[in-house]
Amino acid sequence: MYRWLVFVHVVGVFGFLLTHGASVLVTFTIRRERNPERLGALLDLSARSITAFYVSILVLLAGGIAAGFVGRWWGQAWIWTALILLVATMGAMYATAMPYFRRLRATLSSTKPAAATELDGLQSSRVPELLTVIGFGSLLVILWLMMFKPF
Numbered sequence: 001m002y003r004w005l006v007f008v009h010v011v012g013v014f015g016f017l018l019t020h021g022a023s024v025l026v027t028f029t030i031r032r033e034r035n036p037e038r039l040g041a042l043l044d045l046s047a048r049s050i051t052a053f054y055v056s057i058l059v060l061l062a063g064g065i066a067a068g069f070v071g072r073w074w075g076q077a078w079i080w081t082a083l084i085l086l087v088a089t090m091g092a093m094y095a096t097a098m099p100y101f102r103r104l105r106a107t108l109s110s111t112k113p114a115a116a117t118e119l120d121g122l123q124s125s126r127v128p129e130l131l132t133v134i135g136f137g138s139l140l141v142i143l144w145l146m147m148f149k150p151f
């Protein structure tokens with residue numbers, strides 16, 4: 001039973017990485033893209049990955065939380081730390097990635113004369129590096145917590 005729950009949890013992790021990979025690649029590809037139609041298509045690709053991304057997170061959480069009960073891990077701090085870190089990273093994404101992509105989409109469809117300059121500014125922004133540090137940093141720490149259960 002326990003192994004099956006961990007199996008479901010890891011399936012959720014695979015889904016999470018595969019689906020969110022679309023947004024990660026789009027974040028860096030849009031920097032060099034100057035064609036508005038292709039830019040719009042890339043932003044659409046990221047938006048379309050979001051439903052499958054949330055389904056994967058639910059599978060990941062359901063498997064992980066259930067495995068935590070069956071394995072009697074909830075008395076240890078590492079599993080709480082991993083869960084809090086995942087939720088905090090989601091919060092950080094809502095505060096940084098979402099407004100950044102929202103502004104990109106709004107600027108791309110804007111007819112204002114200053115839109116082209118604003119778009120250039122957004123495309124050369126350092127937000128992608130910030131997202132990488134937050135997202136990959138958090139994933140590495142969560143992986144370490146799950147594998148080594150240090151406390």
Ligand code: HEM
Binds near residue numbers: 024093128
């Ligand atoms: C533990 C790691 C991560 C978690 C938990 C996470 C979580 C999230 C969540 C919850 C959203 C909001 C989705 C929505 O409702 O629109 C989001 C969006 C986004 N994330 Fe992440 N993320 C992670 C890693 C990363 C990394 C490493 C990058 C890029 C280098 C990244 C780039 C983005 C982008 C660009 C969006 C906006 C997508 C769009 O609006 O189309 N994320 N993320």
